[in-house]
Amino acid sequence: MTTVQMRSAPADRTAVGELARSAAEHREHGERHGTLHPLVWAALEQSVLPRVALPAHCGGLEWPVQQILDAVRQVALADPAAGWVAAIHAPAGAFLARLDPDTARTLAGRSPVIAGSSMPAGTVVPHGDRVRLSGRWPLVTGAPAMTLAALAAPHTIDQGTVTRWWLVPREDLEVEEDWDALGLRGSASHTVVTCATSVPVAHSIALTDPPRTDTPLFRYPLYGLMAGCIAAVAQATAERALSAFATLAEGTRTRHTSGTLAQQGHVQGAFARASGRVSAAVALLETATARAWAAALEGEVPPGERALLRSACCQMAEAAEHACRDLFDAAGSAAIHRANGLESCWRDAVVISRHALVADRGRQLAGAFELTSTAAKDL
Template sequence: MTTVAHTPPSGTRHTVADDIAGVCEAARTHRAYGEEHSTLHPQVWEALRSSPLPRAALPKHCGGLEWGAPHIVEAVRVVAAADPSAGWAAAIHAPAGAFLARLDPPLAKELCPPSETAVAAPVIGGSSVPAGTTAPAGDRMRLQGRWPLVTSAPQLTLAALAARTEEGTRWWLVPGTELRVEDDWDAVGLRGSASHSVSCDTLVPAGHSVCLTDPARIDGALYRFPLYGLMAACIAAVAEATAERALEAFAALAQTARPRHATGSLAHLPAAQEHYAAASARLSAASAFMREAAGQAWHDAVRGQVENAARARLRAAGAHLAATSAEVCQSVFEAAGAAGLYRSSPLEGCWRDAAVASRHALVAAHGRRLAGAQMLTGSAGGHL
């Protein structure tokens, strides 16, 4: 995604990278920690919590920043370039503040009191798997269930957990202190994301739930931008950054690796050259499609309304970029041959991380089907 800059009161030029420099430095320094411990290093968690990212999409009346959608996506991509697992955490938490824009402001403030410090900003995440059940309990609802794949589960201060109701699926906002976290995240990729299962049996105020397909209760370009599309774009940005790193790693490895029976380095083999050129072109094309679709949707949101056709293109672009990124990582991993098998090379890690990222429901087959349904039948608008 294209870097979005804004000008602070001092008049000096300020970029996305400036906003998250501390997160990126910590993520690069402790990248290997997540592979070994299935969670980010404590210094990375602290840097994330203290950064603007948890407040990026949070309403201003909750102490949020209400960044533009392109700004949020670019910030996620930059963090993911430092470490995909840290980028994944950013991809989940940065857009999640927009959930509270779907509550009446007084209720949102109850869940997220305004604060002058980024340290006090909420860490919001959850699960869209409707694994919960609800039942009336006086003026509250009893929420029970077990939800898998909850990113940063031990760090959440507020969890949005999906449950089916008579009105459809709703996300119930539960304090992190009410969650029981199961230490079961042992995946092949994005190992540092701590995407554990959580469960709860708790009473939730009836008003503390949202439907993500409902319009926001407050106006603003960020909240007119499709929330599902924003989350999908953030996830795709993690895959994109991972594929970019894989291409860089392959180019570096190709200068020194000498395949058996070859007279020169891998870089001089026609087959390797073809693989690299094709992979670079595919990623560039998918990235350009993502930039165009996201840029058009943001332009429409700023002007007033994002039509369903633009929403479908945004979802299709996110799914395509995630899938293409995974294919690129696999392609250069295979093209590296035996030289790519060693963990001293980033190639195998990129392949694993991109494979996991591309399986998220927002950018996997379900996301493509929704986009295609809207394009062909006009029937998926509310879920885009």
């Protein structure tokens, strides 16, 4: 195992702030065209986000986890679709910590932007120390910006069949621009295709394998890091909804009652319920993240902390969806207008909550440990 000294995280966050400002300015472009504005893609590629979880020996920054989550949330507050892209690209650099350092440096290149698909949709045909990889992988978020794709596919070896992620350069892939979803419209989560592409076996990883780089960031659970970034987008979306609702309620008068929405008792109750639900989920997420990071600073993160972390990420996604839906309902007919921003929060939150990392699988893994002390490798 290679031990690498962790670099200090940059004190200023100018690059992330510039990305957030660009994302906010061009948010409507994503809503209308299903992809971020070219200026936002450029800002993402030029920002620090693709390097925050990249190993230091690949030119990465190895930020503390909470700083990574805060950066993703900052972008998502500006535009959840851009935040979703950041949530995928930011933690993906950690994949390279599971490769031989020389191989990782070669694959990373000068400015890596890593995307991927966890659906084992491809086929692998062994060919010496290489394989021929073929398949169609849907939902590759941020495909327009990627330089490297991590694509899941089963690999049969003497010990049986395991799912490995195959790292394929962008030039060896075709992108089918087929993203057309309810929410997170600008994230360009397209399908990527490859046919009998030759990939060295050494360019593949199993996410459940231990990292080859022994620093706190890579001791932190990889699945927990990825789920945490998804949860950060959910948090930002819920906070956007609360803000949009407060503005809407203050200025909207109802037809059959006196006063504004903000003065109606049932509306006040709905807002308090949504706000409390989100605050509780945020508190749990912050606690679970801090405990897991503290453990990673000392050594291995215990299964109990991993389970709490996954549970907290799932809770955040669920709380955001419920809050956005309840606020949308409480606003009545005033919520249907796109200019209010409330309906887009509801759409985005619904899509966020369907991601596998924060949906049923994540809860099941946490519950399995809590009930049976069974710690799955992908906990």
